[in-house]
Amino acid sequence: MPLSPAILARLKSVLPPGRALESVHDTDPFVRDWRGRYRGATPLVLQPGSTTEVAAIVAICAETGTALVPQGGNTGMVAGGIPRSGGEDVVLSLSRMKRIRDLDPVNHTMTVEAGCVLADIQAAAREAGRLFPLSLAAEGSCQIGGNLSTNAGGTAVLRYGNARDLVLGLEVVLPDGSVWDGLRALRKDNSGFDLKQVFLGAEGSLGIITAAVIKLFPRPAEVVTAMVTLTEPADATRLLSRLREASGDAVVTFEYINRNCLDLVLEHIPGTADPLDSRFAHYALVELAAGSGGARVAPVLEDVLSAGLEAGWVLDAAFAASEAQAATLWKLRETIPEAARADGGCIAHDVSVPVSRVAELLERGTALCERAIEGARVVAFGHLGDGNIHFNVVRPRGAAAAPFLERRADLTPMVDDLVSELDGSFSAEHGIGQIKRAQLRRYRSATELAVMEKIKAALDPRGIMNPGKVL
Template identity: 50%
Template sequence: MQTTTPRQLDAHLIERFAAIVGPRHALTAPSDIAPHLEEPRGLFSGRATLVLKPGSTQEVSRILTLASETGTPIVPQGGNTGLVGGQMPDGTGREVVLSLSRLNRIREIDLSSNTAVVEAGVVLQVLQEAASERDRLFPLALASQGSCQIGGNLSSNAGGIGALAYGTARDLCLGLEVVLPTGEVLDDLRSLKKDNTGYDLKDLFIGAEGTLGVITAAVVKLFPKPKGRELAWAGVGSPAAALALFESALAKAGAALTAFELMERTPLDFVLRHVPDTRPPLAGPHPWHVMLEISSGRSAEDARALMEEVLTAGFEAGRLEDAVIAQNEAQALALRHLREAMSEAQKPEGGSIKHDISVPVAAIPAFIEKAAEAVQSVLPGSRVVCFGHMGDGNLHYNVSQPVGMDRAEYLAHYRAMNDAVHAVVRAFGGSFSAEHGIGRMKREELIATQPAIATELMRRIKKAFDPAGIMNPGKVI
């Protein structure tokens, strides 16, 4: 897409960029730049000679104006928690990393409209806590919430455990402030629940991974804080039993069912083996596990009664083998930690090949069966590590190396394993990128597998918004 030859970052150009943000916020020392050059899994890295940390929307505008004039590629970066390389510069050293971490103000919390205006660099957990202090809930919840930032959440259309009841980041956003690659500012920070005035421009930027512009602020939805929340952990015999339990729970609880997570025994075993201070949630082993949450706007007693009704029905129908309800917040946190630690707990087991997929909820049991067959056809002895958000059809279908195999030898099968699992995903009408985005990792597969007209339309949009081709080149499209 690049239409302007990238200019080398010579000393004079670095000085021009640095003058916009001030010397303290223009990082050039290798030790200062290093944390911005590698993503959490270590799969993607890059080079850069300049990291800019603007402190205002106006500074972002001036940076992009200069970048367009000089053909300097810009890579927006939030908390650097992305898993597909979308926030990483390439290996040329010509790309400038634009860190949004200083844009970290919560500009407003409006209790009447249940909205908040937040800047892109606000850490997700900070927003959650600020909402809670005002007796409100911001329901986006991720394992990385202590470091990921709102701008990155929106740019990747983050999902997480709460998507079942509240939707993804896109569903939680009412308005955006965006700096376009030309330096122009789109100020659309409206908090309207209903607005049918033409194209919904904000949705082009949400999920675009910084390829169309830089999100600098957003209006997000808040919700009344539940008066009662109950968390339970259950053992089930199969994904089919879990699906039946989900359908029953949804019928009984409706919108009060705010989480429903499915986990194979293997990832739980990894957590218990490698994560300190964890303990089995149930008395005995089970092939599959479920974590479910019920929230009530009426009372704690109502939430408890509804959870007990769901679990009782599950036992009576033979869908549950065992279950426990958290008796206090400490127990609830311990159970959530078991689920949230499943990604990290895979590292000591050696190489892991990741898949962030979604299929129709009803197809999950059949998908799991067929995908397991596909995995073994690529490399017998590979260990499926399956867990995720069953309630919205999104599974983290990861595959750990066979016991005793060399890590590098195993990871040489990455492409073949991806192809095999994603073929099963497509057979069930699913998506190979449910919530992590495309970035560098999945760009070629997106182009190869989506309809040609979809690729062409995306390229037209990219060219219209970014004629100089400076915004996060080599990502998404």
């Protein structure tokens, strides 16, 4: 049902002029998802600049039963941050709340508002001689509120953990409009339930994160980056184990890339080139880092790779001799989603299995998809170090994109069932949003779902927070 003009007027009155967008032209970027698969509708996009303004907006929504969709950088992969198509949801964009409220280098913490862009937070930490390790290809536009609400993973989880592990405190506007100030910068605090965990990864369905205390780390003194080629997927997990053992767990990144990914990137992304002279089936982008007091990691990487080359399971490697060369290798990894989009889109599966079962996933999954759709290209890549593979499939060369993408309906359950058989998850780091609600019902137990529903009902009894997402 469309929202009444009286409610819209009350919501707009909270903000200074120019902070409420209404025309279709102005609201359009806020209703489309990054992959271009989903489009919603909204009568109003609100852009508050403070927690007080957010709280005033939510209080009106709570009183009037108005549905609210929090949105950060809108780079989410499961269409969780865009409104539903009926035009009944108001969008609350956090992008104007981008103040760094505090940076404490001694405590190794930073207090940031939800709309801070991830790359800006990384830069501020760098300027203070510190590291904020959350890193993902969308870091130039995604925002910390979105990162925390999706419990983002990215490329450094192996060493530093998911977004959830990088948070000490939160400030949240609850669905009744009250503000929970949990901005404590403490590494030890067992004073009752750890409430922040409820909101981290909740995809805006339980409240609006307005600020967070995040953890900083010392900057590594030495970082080595290499692209390694391997005979088969099992060799990638073997390399990961050897590197972790030999380096004293100094592996920060271990990204798997199959050849189809590289072919796609070389075809669609300008300024990219094959990292090695020959073509190989399996690649791993690895990065190790060491602090100033520790042993150097470059010799460790060289030793492990030499042993692998001698034994025949490592085939070749390209070492980055400078930051610029490392960036060139990273570009090959980070532009894979963009290349798949340029190719006409993909049937995407963001899945995880225990690291010890990744090779089986890659081998059995590839055979399954190639059997189901002749000529389909499996574009498998991602965070092998966390057991998280983006097991995506692009159309056969020359085939039309639309009919291929319709095969999602039969391909995805096959992949998800395989992942479930391997004791994995159908959603490793992208969340549920609108897209994976059916899978949540299929693969999670009635007990688990009932607990989630009780938490939702307790915090948001009117169901105004991001309805139609997650549950």
